[in-house]
Amino acid sequence: MAFQPNPLKLGFGLMRLPKNADGTIDIPQVCQMADRFIAAGGTYFDTAFVYDAGGSEAAFKAAVADRYPREAYTLATKLNASMMCTDAESAKAEFSISLERTGAGYFDYYLLHALQRSTFQKYEDYGIWDFVREQQKKGLIRHWGFSFHADPELLEQLLEAHPDAEFVQLQINYADWENPGVASRRNWEICKAHGKPVIVMEPVKGGILADPIPEVRSVFDASGSSASYASWALRFVLGLENVHAVLSGMSNLAQMEDNLRTMSPFVPLSEAEMDLIHQAQRALDADKSIPCTACHYCTKGCPMEIPIPEIFNVQNRKKGSPKFRTVREYDIVTLHRGRAGSCVACGQCEAACPQHLPIIDLLRQCREELES
Numbered sequence: 001m002a003f004q005p006n007p008l009k010l011g012f013g014l015m016r017l018p019k020n021a022d023g024t025i026d027i028p029q030v031c032q033m034a035d036r037f038i039a040a041g042g043t044y045f046d047t048a049f050v051y052d053a054g055g056s057e058a059a060f061k062a063a064v065a066d067r068y069p070r071e072a073y074t075l076a077t078k079l080n081a082s083m084m085c086t087d088a089e090s091a092k093a094e095f096s097i098s099l100e101r102t103g104a105g106y107f108d109y110y111l112l113h114a115l116q117r118s119t120f121q122k123y124e125d126y127g128i129w130d131f132v133r134e135q136q137k138k139g140l141i142r143h144w145g146f147s148f149h150a151d152p153e154l155l156e157q158l159l160e161a162h163p164d165a166e167f168v169q170l171q172i173n174y175a176d177w178e179n180p181g182v183a184s185r186r187n188w189e190i191c192k193a194h195g196k197p198v199i200v201m202e203p204v205k206g207g208i209l210a211d212p213i214p215e216v217r218s219v220f221d222a223s224g225s226s227a228s229y230a231s232w233a234l235r236f237v238l239g240l241e242n243v244h245a246v247l248s249g250m251s252n253l254a255q256m257e258d259n260l261r262t263m264s265p266f267v268p269l270s271e272a273e274m275d276l277i278h279q280a281q282r283a284l285d286a287d288k289s290i291p292c293t294a295c296h297y298c299t300k301g302c303p304m305e306i307p308i309p310e311i312f313n314v315q316n317r318k319k320g321s322p323k324f325r326t327v328r329e330y331d332i333v334t335l336h337r338g339r340a341g342s343c344v345a346c347g348q349c350e351a352a353c354p355q356h357l358p359i360i361d362l363l364r365q366c367r368e369e370l371e372s
């Protein structure tokens with residue numbers, strides 16, 4: 001079945017949904033965001049079995065599936081054979097749980113989730129590729145593909161082994177375009193060569209490019225533009241060929257409005273603007289901040305319950321601002337949870353990290369700088 005056109009191109013990523021003070025998802029605000037998105041012509045929603053331990057799929061049901069006819073939206077969700085399951089049976093069970101939790105009846109897009117060197121073999125061993133093919137034959141999946149966080153060699157290998165995968169979801173943003181750890185450009189080129197449409201994830205690198213370091217701000221500020229920093233990042237990926245959707249994990253209505261402004265209408269980057277992007281890339285290359293996207297994949301199995309992304313955020317903010325109240329912020333994020341110094345170096349987090357960060361070493365540095 002051919003891909004349906006995706007006129008808005010912006011997808012509503014449901015990984016970083018707004019939260020109430022008690023940590024639950026703020027459903028009324030998600031409803032408002034979904035309403036605004038659909039009113040602007042948006043259709044593509046992206047969730048996953050593991051996001052918010054199932055809360056994201058349930059929020060989709062409450063905000064979209066229960067309130068809109070099926071033809072008003074397309075839904076992507078993902079099966080994760082590495083997190084929150086123990087064997088082939090529990091991995092495959094995610095499919096029917098997602099169907100029930102989302103209330104969508106079928107999935108427009110279904111993905112094998114977060115394939116990387118440490119996880120892809122499980123998808124082979126558990127027979128997940130054949131499992132999704134079977135669900136497609138039953139009419140429960142329109143299109144299937146995989147999301148990918150590894151090197152171009154593995155991407156080639158997977159596309160050769162599974163040439164019927166219909167699309168690939170890749171981390172692409174201007175900061176990671178030439179980053180060897182992410183290989184945005186090379187992976188995008190491989191998909192193009194294989195004729196696979198690309199879904200872009202992390203276009204603002206987990207928010208890092210929406211609130212960038214001062215050196216990057218100065219580049220865009222000097223241009224005299226009042227556009228948001230996030231809009232520069234979105235325009236970079238929206239201008240790429242072979243992109244079916246660009247997912248933005250929006251966390252509030254203001255971010256939704258800002259993204260919709262960028263889309264209405266979308267204006268590709270000019271040559272002069274692309275030059276600014278190159279300057280921003282150089283500034284980021286020279287930066288020593290920890291490039292954590294706060295996806296939280298690392299925290300789910302940490303035996304010491306260490307809030308890894310929150311600790312990295314404190315460390316980055318400490319470096320960026322001498323006035324930052326480091327001790328107080330560090331105490332807040334580690335309250336009732338593990339501190340950097342409690343890491344037992346089990347390595348679970350590093351195997352899960354899609355950014356391939358040396359978390360154990362980074363936590364050691366954080367301990368030295370934040371706990372002394």
Ligand code: SF4
Binds near residue numbers: 342345347363
């Ligand atoms: S290596 Fe440290 S931070 Fe990572 S999961 Fe193990 S205890 Fe947690």
Ligand code: SF4
Binds near residue numbers: 298
């Ligand atoms: S350390 Fe890696 S896995 Fe953990 S939140 Fe950051 S990017 Fe995600």
